[in-house]
Amino acid sequence: xxxxxxxxxxxxxxxxxxxxxxxxxxxxxxxxxxxxxxxxxxxxxxxxxxxxxxxxxxxxxxxxxxxxxxxxxxxxxxxxxxxxxxxxxxxxxxxxxxxxxxxxxxxxxxxxxxxxxxxxxxxxxxxxxxxxxxxxxxxxxxxxxxxxxxxxxxxxxxxxxxxxxxxxxxxxxxxxxxxxxxxxxxxxxxxxxxxxxxxxxxxxxxxxxxxxxxxxxxxxxxxxxxxxxxxxxxxxxxxxxxxxxxxxxxx
Amino acid sequence: xxxxxxxxxxxxxxxxxxxxxxxxxxxxxxxxxxxxxxxxxxxxxxxxxxxxxxxxxxxxxxxxxxxxxxxxxxxxxxxxxxxxxxxxxxxxxxxxxxxxxxxxxxxxxxxxxxxxxxxxxxxxxxxxxxxxxxxxxxxxxxxxxxxxxxxxxxxxxxxxxxxxxxxxxxxxxxxxxxxxxxxxxxxxxxxxxxxxxxxxxxxxxxxxxxxxxxxxxxxxxxxxxxxxxxxxxxxxxxxxxxxxxxxxxxxxxxxxxxxxxxxxxxxxxxxxxxxxxxxxxxxxxxxxxxxxxxxxxxxxxxxxxxxxxxxxxxxxxxxxxxxxxxxxxxxxxxxxxxxxxxxxxxxxxxxxxxxxxxxxxxxxxxxxxxxxxxxxxxxxxxxxxxxxxxxxxxxxxxxxxxxxxxxxxxxxxxxxxxxxxxxxxxxxxxxxxxxxxxxxxxxxxxxxxxxxxxxxxxxxxxxxxxxxxxxxxxxxxxxxxxxxxxxxxxxxxxxx
Numbered sequence: 193x194x195x196x197x198x199x200x201x202x203x204x205x206x207x208x209x210x211x212x213x214x215x216x217x218x219x220x221x222x223x224x225x226x227x228x229x230x231x232x233x234x235x236x237x238x239x240x241x242x243x244x245x246x247x248x249x250x251x252x253x254x255x256x257x258x259x260x261x262x263x264x265x266x267x268x269x270x271x272x273x274x275x276x277x278x279x280x281x282x283x284x285x286x287x288x289x290x291x292x293x294x295x296x297x298x299x300x301x302x303x304x305x306x307x308x309x310x311x312x313x314x315x316x317x318x319x320x321x322x323x324x325x326x327x328x329x330x331x332x333x334x335x336x337x338x339x340x341x342x343x344x345x346x347x348x349x350x351x352x353x354x355x356x357x358x359x360x361x362x363x364x365x366x367x368x369x370x371x372x373x374x375x376x377x378x379x380x381x382x383x384x385x386x387x388x389x390x391x392x393x394x395x396x397x398x399x400x401x402x403x404x405x406x407x408x409x410x411x412x413x414x415x416x417x418x419x420x421x422x423x424x425x426x427x428x429x430x431x432x433x434x435x436x437x438x439x440x441x442x443x
Numbered sequence: 444x445x446x447x448x449x450x451x452x453x454x455x456x457x458x459x460x461x462x463x464x465x466x467x468x469x470x471x472x473x474x475x476x477x478x479x480x481x482x483x484x485x486x487x488x489x490x491x492x493x494x495x496x497x498x499x500x501x502x503x504x505x506x507x508x509x510x511x512x513x514x515x516x517x518x519x520x521x522x523x524x525x526x527x528x529x530x531x532x533x534x535x536x537x538x539x540x541x542x543x544x545x546x547x548x549x550x551x552x553x554x555x556x557x558x559x560x561x562x563x564x565x566x567x568x569x570x571x572x573x574x575x576x577x578x579x580x581x582x583x584x585x586x587x588x589x590x591x592x593x594x595x596x597x598x599x600x601x602x603x604x605x606x607x608x609x610x611x612x613x614x615x616x617x618x619x620x621x622x623x624x625x626x627x628x629x630x631x632x633x634x635x636x637x638x639x640x641x642x643x644x645x646x647x648x649x650x651x652x653x654x655x656x657x658x659x660x661x662x663x664x665x666x667x668x669x670x671x672x673x674x675x676x677x678x679x680x681x682x683x684x685x686x687x688x689x690x691x692x693x694x695x696x697x698x699x700x701x702x703x704x705x706x707x708x709x710x711x712x713x714x715x716x717x718x719x720x721x722x723x724x725x726x727x728x729x730x731x732x733x734x735x736x737x738x739x740x741x742x743x744x745x746x747x748x749x750x751x752x753x754x755x756x757x758x759x760x761x762x763x764x765x766x767x768x769x770x771x772x773x774x775x776x777x778x779x780x781x782x783x784x785x786x787x788x789x790x791x792x793x794x795x796x797x798x799x800x801x802x803x804x805x806x807x808x809x810x811x812x813x814x815x816x817x818x819x820x821x822x823x824x825x826x827x828x829x830x831x832x833x834x835x836x837x838x839x840x841x842x843x844x845x846x847x848x849x850x851x852x853x854x855x856x857x858x859x860x861x862x863x864x865x866x867x868x869x870x871x872x873x874x875x876x877x878x879x880x881x882x883x884x885x886x887x888x889x890x891x892x893x894x895x896x897x898x899x900x901x902x903x904x905x906x907x908x909x910x911x912x913x914x915x916x917x918x919x920x921x922x923x924x925x926x927x928x929x930x931x932x933x934x935x936x937x938x939x
Contacts, residue, residue: 245842248846250842250845250846270850270851271850274845274848274849274850275848277845277846277847277848278847278848280846281846281847282842282843282846284839284842284843286839288837288839288840288842288843289843290840290843290844290858290862291862292861292862292865301847301849301857302847302848302849305849305853305857306847306848306849306853347843350847351846351847354847354848360846
């Protein structure tokens with residue numbers, strides 16, 4: 193799957209992010225190639241979410257470069273940044289569906305307003321995506337009437353409607369009741385098997401082990417280990433990682 | 444009402460500070476040959492705009508003639524003569540007594556006639572004609588008090604009412620030191636206060652006092668026995684330096700005096716209008732139904748002012764809220780200062796300032812001034828409501844929207860504002876309801892809103908409470924209707 197000669201879809205160089213006195217990300221250098229699924233794991237407070245949000249500039253990095261298809265996002269003006277974000281879908285821990293719009297309106301909004309798609313095309317795409325996430329009968333429901341798992345699947349469909357090149361997932365199952373985690377992971381797994389490039393911040397070790405091409409272990413503002421899941425879970429190198437895995441397995 | 448005098452003073456101060464033109468030194472001598480342009484300007488526009496406060500019978504008062512409220516009285520007959528002698532049309536502007544001289548100084552009117560006494564203090568800011576009428580001072584009291592009250596001296600420890608800014612007000616203040624002085628803007632309010640035992644007597648100029656006593660059952664007029672403080676009697680006020688107008692008016696006054704027109708013609712005419720007040724047919728005319736057109740017109744104006752102000756206030760408020768939330772320091776600074784300043788000053792002063800203050804630069808009609816002031820005021824309050832609404836939307840909504848490629852402004856338009864609007868709808872409704880009520884203040888600059896009309900009906904019918912009751916009910920219908928309307932839309936916005 194990995195082809196080192198091709199320009200990586202995403203690349204960060206010396207990425208640093210400081211909040212006030214707090215150095216959350218110290219020096220991060222990584223690449224994501226086309227079609228790769230990356231799972232970003234690590235103890236809470238390690239800066240995983242911040243890192244993810246730096247990838248589409250929802251958080252402005254303090255220094256360093258974020259390259260999307262070779263283009264440094266930190267140097268783009270607002271307008272070109274908006275244009276680039278179309279290609280990077282994002283799914284949030286708390287879903288963040290638009291409560292004043294129906295499910296299908298949530299999905300159609302960006303294609304119609306941003307891309308200028310006509311309503312019929314957008315509706316057709318939205319219906320197809322809803323079918324893909326198994327919610328074709330919920331098109332006209334409002335988000336508040338859906339379960340957490342359903343809302344998150346709508347959120348995934350909404351992000352996919354822009355036909356992004358990369359999908360960023362920020363702890364997509366952390367806010368869900370346990371019985372709903374599976375349905376969301378299933379959708380993500382299908383997506384991965386279709387070849388979508390994904391960066392997933394998660395605590396679902398099973399998902400990381402089975403689906404990821406690579407696991408990034410993050411702690412103390414650095415990516416401490418970057419390895420294939422099998423290698424990482426069976427032979428962690430750093431003490432930090434060993435400690436983390438030991439705690440996870442205890443639970 | 445004392446507050447009002449303070450605001451007015453403030454506005455006058457500002458106006459005078461802005462408008463010092465160096466003509467303050469002009470001597471108001473009736474023999475001075477005129478070199479100014481005032482008379483030729485009046486002749487050029489073909490009309491003489493006269494300001495008056497028509498609650499002062501028999502000098503000036505309003506009468507419902509064929510369903511229209513007309514200002515009549517002795518002063519109006521004099522004005523007619525003055526205008527006629529100048530060869531121009533007479534146009535009458537009604538306003539509060541307190542606002543008259545400000546209106547004169549700011550060029551809203553060409554002359555003021557309102558039974559106004561010529562005093563040295565007033566003569567500092569305006570030029571007076573010769574005195575056309577001089578009367579003594581009376582007290583209006585209840586018939587039942589006739590035995591106990593003989594002069595102002597009998598009123599020690601009691602309350603005496605007088606029109607704010609009037610000569611009688613100062614007489615009471617200076618001489619009846621043992622009594623409490625209650626100042627009000629309108630004589631009709633004073634009469635009402637007397638009838639409802641809020642005050643024990645009203646100090647009024649003699650013909651006025653007699654007119655009220657004659658037309659209001661249970662009231663009588665007695666001589667107040669004030670010491671003469673050198674009053675010169677009533678004269679016509681003109682802008683400082685308008686010698687040409689003063690000269691022309693003096694010529695007319697001289698003719699009126701030589702023919703004794705005031706006593707032979709003007710006062711009896713005024714009496715005729717007043718006399719009808721007690722006859723049976725007049726009673727029918729004084730029923731509130733006969734004045735329905737006044738109330739309808741008032742409601743129309745109030746609704747119009749409110750509707751326009753709600754729309755402008757809402758747009759302005761949205762703009763200010765976005766400016767306040769923006770990262771641009773200048774936009775933020777402008778918005779914060781505007782909101783703080785407007786919320787920190789009374790609407791009444793804002794209205795007076797826009798009408799009189801800006802009137803020095805551009806002449807804005809009263810109605811437009813009122814709409815502008817109420818809109819600008821409402822914008823500041825709406826801005827804060829909208830800001831709180833926008834802040835109440837979780838940041839995740841913005842992030843989700845931006846991550847989909849929507850720009851900052853699209854996010855505001857499609858995601859944040861629609862949700863914020865739903866959250867703040869009840870607060871916005873409150874804001875609009877108070878806007879309807881607060882718009883009533885435009886009546887002080889003579890906008891013909893509901894309050895203004897109810898004043899006219901009060902003055903016309905000599906009935907104090909009934910017009911107020913009707914006005915209150917009409918306001919309630921409007922505000923209640925609006926809050927039901929807001930509720931209806933609120934229901935339509937709720938999805939969950």
